[in-house]
Amino acid sequence: MLAxxxxxxxxxxxxxxxxxxxxxxxxxxxxxxVRRGETLVLLGRSGxxxxxxxxxxxxxxxxxxxxxxxxxxxxxxWDPIRLRRRIGYVIQEIGLFPHCTVERNVGLVPAAEGWPxxxxxxxxxxxxxxxxxEPAMAARYPHELSGGQRQRVGVARALAAGPPMLxxxxxxxxxxxxxxxxxxxEFQSLQRRLRKTIVFVTHDLREALLVAxxxxxxxxxxxxxxxxxxxxxxxxxxxxxxxxxAFRTAENPTERGER
Numbered sequence: 001m002l003a004x005x006x007x008x009x010x011x012x013x014x015x016x017x018x019x020x021x022x023x024x025x026x027x028x029x030x031x032x033x034v035r036r037g038e039t040l041v042l043l044g045r046s047g048x049x050x051x052x053x054x055x056x057x058x059x060x061x062x063x064x065x066x067x068x069x070x071x072x073x074x075x076x077x078w079d080p081i082r083l084r085r086r087i088g089y090v091i092q093e094i095g096l097f098p099h100c101t102v103e104r105n106v107g108l109v110p111a112a113e114g115w116p117x118x119x120x121x122x123x124x125x126x127x128x129x130x131x132x133x134e135p136a137m138a139a140r141y142p143h144e145l146s147g148g149q150r151q152r153v154g155v156a157r158a159l160a161a162g163p164p165m166l167x168x169x170x171x172x173x174x175x176x177x178x179x180x181x182x183x184x185x186e187f188q189s190l191q192r193r194l195r196k197t198i199v200f201v202t203h204d205l206r207e208a209l210l211v212a213x214x215x216x217x218x219x220x221x222x223x224x225x226x227x228x229x230x231x232x233x234x235x236x237x238x239x240x241x242x243x244x245x246a247f248r249t250a251e252n253p254t255e256r257g258e259r
Contacts, residue, residue, distance in 0.1 A: 130159070
């Protein structure tokens with residue numbers, strides 16, 4: 001677990017609830033701190049509030065109750081455009097603009113920030129290399145890329161202007177198992193080099209154990225607990241124990257009665 005004091009808290013939820021209407025509460029009084037340079041994985045089943053939590057960080061949603069702070073300032077105090085440029089966002093669907101080349105997709109935020117053309121081109125070349133893509137990919141369009149290549153471009157675009165924080169919502173969930181495993185390994189290597197503050201959403205415990213510094217387990221909009229990966233597999237609460245048991249069964253076929 002990362003050590004440090006209050007100055008190391010980059011994102012904080014203080015008693016945050018989010019309601020769609022008077023009858024449907026998605027998050028229930030969430031208290032959570034994300035520390036500088038860590039990868040906090042939000043793990044939970046569909047509907048547990050994981051994506052809602054991400055969207056509250058970059059002000060795509062605002063709390064019904066409580067406060068979300070980013071770098072010590074409430075998200076409602078931030079100018080939303082400036083806030084979002086501090087935070088890269090990577091989603092499962094990638095969201096590349098189909099009519100733009102890879103170079104234009106990756107360079108969108110630097111262009112909006114007023115970077116000169118040559119500096120943008122150099123940044124695109126640097127990022128394509130960082131995510132394992134050949135320079136020639138810069139001239140291609142999204143439909144000319146494989147799913148894994150598109151996801152790499154999505155990561156490159158999120159990193160383009162050097163944001164200190166990343167939000168990643170099931171970033172590898174739509175990929176085949178081999179490509180997914182490859183990108184998970186590359187993500188680990190990338191994070192060791194860059195040391196970004198990352199909030200990573202998944203429902204896959206194997207993925208959580210691979211990439212997390214800490215795991216936050218969500219169920220029905222409530223935070224069940226916070227654990228290191230090692231602690232998660234020994235956690236006493238029933239939901240964590242169920243996840244751990246399913247993981248062990250998947251890892252050890254003999255526990256399923258297979259020979």
